[in-house]
Amino acid sequence: MAPGGGISLVELVVLGWSSAAAPAPIPIRIDFDAPAGCSTAAAFYDALRARTDRVRLATEGERSWNVHVRLSRAGSGVHGELRVIHERGETDTRTVKGASCDTVVQALSLTASLAVDEVVAESAPPVPVAPPPAAPAPREPAPPVDAAREAPPFRLEIGAHAVLTQVVAPHVSFGGALAARMTQQRMDDVFSPSLGVALIHARNDLLQSAGNAAIQWTAAALAACPLRWQITGFLGVQPCATTAVGWLAATGRGVMYPESVVRSWWSAGGLVRAAASFGGGTAVELEAGISAPLVHRRFILLSPEVNVGETPVISPLVGLGITHLF
Structure with missing residues (x-):
């Protein structure tokens, strides 16, 4: 309270804030004492209700707070006093001076509403403060998109091919191959590795006369294909390194023994x-390749001696077939 019984700015702020949590209206009785023609208790109550809905007039026999208002003339002005008696005691006497009765009554109604708010705030139980939410556990940083992108799994690919090759010159051999591969197809990446094995059998008397020697070639070929270029949406091309291990069987023709x-x-x-x-x-699938025989072979018929064929320096191979990716 400011010197002289006035209300300080700090009190106004605190009391005004405390009115935010208003309980049910408090029953009051107004004891109004003023010179004749200097306002009324009803005018004071109407001004008080205009400022707060925390109070109401008490009924007969109801326990209530008592609000004492005293007005008196002081020279050319009016002197007003306010005191509120409540269940826990009473407030300090608040004083107001003004030029007219109406001005003082309005000021005392404001003072009374602030006094009521102050008493209610002091009587209210403390509001429990909820503990702050627990901080979330730190998350592992997500890897970069490129690093986090999983490579597609290897898939099994089975194929069958018709084969045209030359393993003993000047003979041309026809045959077939069965292939099994493990393939990783990355549609947006050149690096799409494939590793496969093929069983190949070809002979020179399958579609034509064998001449003076029947040649059969059986081999297991390994193909490693690290890259793949997708030329169009349905056409892809792969370069492969190959190696083959097998055997050649040759039988003479046109001789007595x-x-x-x-x-x-x-x-x-x-x-x-x-x-x-x-x-x-x-x-x-269409395959075209060449290989170099690592061991040179020559096949000769005796009586009379005739060279019927030998392994070429470069052995070509062409295959055409169908594959299925599981």
Whole structure:
């Protein structure tokens, strides 16, 4: 309270804030004492209710707070006093001076509303403060998008091919191959590795006369294809490194006592594979490659001695077939 019984600015702020949590209206009785023609208790109550809804007039016999208002003339002005008696005691006497009765009554109604708010705030139980929420556990930083992108799994690919090759010159051999591969297809990446093995059998008397020697070639070929270029949406091309291990069997023809010989086959080379997909994992494949036999072989007929063939320096191979990716 400011000197002289006035209300300080700090009190106004504190009391005004405390009115935010108003309980049910408090029953009051007004004891109003003023000179004749200097306002009324009703005028004071109406001004008080205009400022707060925390109070109401008490009924007969009801326990209530008592609000004492005293007005007196002081020279050319009016002197007013306010005191509120409540269940826990009473407030200090608040004083107001003004030029007229109405001015003082309005000021005392404001003072009374602030006094009521002050008493209610002091009587109210403290509001429990909720503990701050627990801080979330730190998360592992997400890896960069490129690092987090998982590579597609390897898938099994099975194929069958018709084969045209030359393993003993000047003979041309026809045959077939069965292949199994583990393939990783990355549609947006050149690095799409594939590793496969093929079982190949070809002979020179399958579609034509064998001449003076029947040649059969059986081998297991390994192909490693690290790269793949997707030329169009359905056509892809792969370069591959190859190696083959097997055997050559040759039988003389056109002699009285034909003999057969079997020799090992070793070669290394490369091929280019083009695959046109038809959807559903099925594709038509064309392979074209060359290999170099690592051991030179020559086949000769005796009586009379005739050179019927020998392994070429470069052995070509062309395959056409169908594959399915599981």
